[in-house]
Amino acid sequence: MNDFLSQLMVFWSPAEISANITIFLNLAGALVLGCFVGYERTYHGRAAGMRTYGLVCMASAALVVLAGYPEFWFGGKLLSPSPPDPTRVMQGVVTGIGFLGAGVIMKEGFSISGLTTAASIWASSAIGILVGVGFYAAAILLSLLSAACMIWVHKLELSLPSQAAIAITIHFRRGYQPKEAEMIGVAKERGYRMMTRTLMINHTEHGPEWRFIAVAENRHLAMSICHLSEEMAKVEGVESFQLAHAKS
Numbered sequence: 001m002n003d004f005l006s007q008l009m010v011f012w013s014p015a016e017i018s019a020n021i022t023i024f025l026n027l028a029g030a031l032v033l034g035c036f037v038g039y040e041r042t043y044h045g046r047a048a049g050m051r052t053y054g055l056v057c058m059a060s061a062a063l064v065v066l067a068g069y070p071e072f073w074f075g076g077k078l079l080s081p082s083p084p085d086p087t088r089v090m091q092g093v094v095t096g097i098g099f100l101g102a103g104v105i106m107k108e109g110f111s112i113s114g115l116t117t118a119a120s121i122w123a124s125s126a127i128g129i130l131v132g133v134g135f136y137a138a139a140i141l142l143s144l145l146s147a148a149c150m151i152w153v154h155k156l157e158l159s160l161p162s163q164a165a166i167a168i169t170i171h172f173r174r175g176y177q178p179k180e181a182e183m184i185g186v187a188k189e190r191g192y193r194m195m196t197r198t199l200m201i202n203h204t205e206h207g208p209e210w211r212f213i214a215v216a217e218n219r220h221l222a223m224s225i226c227h228l229s230e231e232m233a234k235v236e237g238v239e240s241f242q243l244a245h246a247k248s
Helices: 002-010 014-043 050-068 070-077 087-102 115-133 136-159 180-189 225-232
Strands: 106-108 111-113 165-172 192-204 207-216 238-245
Touching (some): 014 136, 050 087, 050 136, 165 225, 180 207
Antiparallel strands (some): 106 111, 165 207, 165 238, 192 207
16 A cells, blocks of 8 residues: 555656646646637637637647656656657547547538537547646646636636627528628628628529628627617618627
8 A cells, every 4th residue: 555655656746746837837828828819819700719729729738848758757657667659649649639629610601619619629638648648737737727718718708809790691682783882881880890701692593692791890889689680671672681690
């Protein structure tokens, strides 16, 4: 029993804790920088925002930084005096988890969901790798940072200035020819900017169909999606329409 406890304490020795703290500082810095880069995407109403960028950046840092401490792998090689190089295993795990994460990403029109879930799955693989290598403290801290990122960064995103994006599909009545300048004006009057590069036009037997993204110039001044639906019914030539948040 004493031998088992002494072996277990090797994983919590001062040298191991020091390495784990260094890894933790790298993870915390990567999370902050990832969220900083992701805010630009959040501000412009893109699906991948602060949480997605933060999780991916932090997990990537975890996988790279642990490779710099081979002398501390497996409890200073206590569990395996001649351990194989785990980096090849890491590559296989990360690749496999990447396919799993892709399976939870869903796209419907302009709306994309599941990006943060996919990133969290990938981050959990980094947690598992840290545990497998023997960096228990770093794995615990990465788990806490990942959970905090998913819970609190979303609230931070909501409090920061951003541009809400709405996916708009409009079916015009047969024979009506909509003008791009007119639709830009309609969006502007209601506090939105029409993203002309997202415009898709489809001509059907029932009339022309337009699909595009409109971004709020000011999140607090632009019309809500419910109010916007009331206004869209008043636009000339509109037969039917569909509104949906383009970000998720």
